Amino acid sequence: MKYIKQFGIILTISFIGELCNQMIPLPVPASIYGLVILFAGLLLGWVKLDSVKETGKFLIEIMPLMFIPAAVGLLESWGVLQPIFVPVITITLLTTILVMVAAGRVTQFVIRMEGRAGKKASGSGKKGGRARKDPGVEKEGTKEMDGERGGCE
Amino acid sequence: MKVVLTESAFFGVMVSLIAYGIGLQVKKKFKIAVFNPLLVSIVLVMVALSVCHVEYDVYYEGAKYLSYLLTPATVCLAIPLYEQVEMLKGNWKAIVLGICTGVVTSLASVLAFCVLFGLGHEEYATLLPKSITTAIGMGVSEELGGYVTITVAVIIITGVLGNMIAELVCKLFRIEEPIAKGIAIGSSSHAIGTVKAMEMGELEGAMSSLSIAVAGLLTVAGASIFATFL
Numbered sequence: 001m002k003y004i005k006q007f008g009i010i011l012t013i014s015f016i017g018e019l020c021n022q023m024i025p026l027p028v029p030a031s032i033y034g035l036v037i038l039f040a041g042l043l044l045g046w047v048k049l050d051s052v053k054e055t056g057k058f059l060i061e062i063m064p065l066m067f068i069p070a071a072v073g074l075l076e077s078w079g080v081l082q083p084i085f086v087p088v089i090t091i092t093l094l095t096t097i098l099v100m101v102a103a104g105r106v107t108q109f110v111i112r113m114e115g116r117a118g119k120k121a122s123g124s125g126k127k128g129g130r131a132r133k134d135p136g137v138e139k140e141g142t143k144e145m146d147g148e149r150g151g152c153e
Numbered sequence: 154m155k156v157v158l159t160e161s162a163f164f165g166v167m168v169s170l171i172a173y174g175i176g177l178q179v180k181k182k183f184k185i186a187v188f189n190p191l192l193v194s195i196v197l198v199m200v201a202l203s204v205c206h207v208e209y210d211v212y213y214e215g216a217k218y219l220s221y222l223l224t225p226a227t228v229c230l231a232i233p234l235y236e237q238v239e240m241l242k243g244n245w246k247a248i249v250l251g252i253c254t255g256v257v258t259s260l261a262s263v264l265a266f267c268v269l270f271g272l273g274h275e276e277y278a279t280l281l282p283k284s285i286t287t288a289i290g291m292g293v294s295e296e297l298g299g300y301v302t303i304t305v306a307v308i309i310i311t312g313v314l315g316n317m318i319a320e321l322v323c324k325l326f327r328i329e330e331p332i333a334k335g336i337a338i339g340s341s342s343h344a345i346g347t348v349k350a351m352e353m354g355e356l357e358g359a360m361s362s363l364s365i366a367v368a369g370l371l372t373v374a375g376a377s378i379f380a381t382f383l
Binding site: 071 | 194202203209220227231234238244246247248266267270272276280292296300309311312314332334338342344345347358364366369370373
């Protein structure tokens with residue numbers, strides 16, 4: 001019974017997501033509407049964590065499997081991909097690394113900066129107070145980022 | 154044999170599951186990034202299909218049920234995010250700035266490389282949405298005049314690459330904060346990368362899930378501006 005209810009709630013939210021996707025003229029897919037709806041529902045207490053948790057975790061755990069069919073489908077689009085394969089792969093690899101490093105370092109830099117500020121004000125150490133601090137790494141982070149931004153634009 | 158396969162609803166799912174299981178075992182034995190369970194399973198299924206002369210459509214007849222679950226599974230990414238909501242509230246500035254940086258870096262670096270390789274507007278529009286989730290990326294590519302099929306391929310390749318290199322990149326560039334790792338992975342390699350973030354930890358996974366949604370939506374707006382540059 002528990003799993004029926006949980007799966008039912010998750011599918012209902014997916015369905016509402018689909019409805020939103022069809023009714024609202026924005027390029028937002030059903031899954032993203034659904035994610036936002038479930039998150040809001042949990043925050044507002046309309047959906048209890050216990051009434052989606054186990055099934056949700058199961059679906060997340062088997063999520064890697066769900067990408068296999070689409071990826072195997074690359075075989076089918078090999079014809080169109082082949083002529084531009086080398087530049088596309090090069091660009092894909094390099095930009096993915098760039099984005100990962102830029103997003104990660106900026107996030108880390110701000111967390112550590114706020115963590116240090118929080119420590120200084122010691123009383124109001126609530127915001128970002130839990131983050132670890134390592135002042136030595138921070139400076140390098142900014143430098144790296146500046147370099148990247150300069151290079152990209 | 155072929156008739157059995159064509160009529161089987163379970164063949165595609167079974168092959169995918171077995172391949173992923175083998176992928177996990179291979180990963181256990183050789184701890185190298187190339188032996189990524191997802192990559193191994195994709196290659197294994199491709200090889201199995203071509204060796205057994207099974208067409209993709211026949212495989213997909215069963216495997217489509219796996220794809221079907223993708224929407225509900227993505228919806229469920231709200232669950233770890235909710236469980237980490239305190240961390241989200243406490244670090245929202247870092248998170249917002251990190252994701253914005255990721256989106257701008259993605260668009261700007263695609264522009265830079267397209268200029269460098271001398272690619273035209275169509276190829277440029279095809280590549281612009283490469284770091285975001287497929288469903289949004291397809292729409293962006295179509296809207297801007299890209300080749301949607303190639304966009305889908307590039308998005309998947311980005312995801313698998315991101316999944317493979319995430320641990321190495323975080324180590325090399327000393328991205329150590331779990332929140333930062335999650336944001337890095339989610340904004341660079343969407344849901345397929347998020348699978349790796351989930352493996353790293355709940356906080357990483359939650360932040361990566363958040364990045365899929367936020368980076369996806371920001372890219373819709375950003376890409377339409379960047380599309381005018383080339």
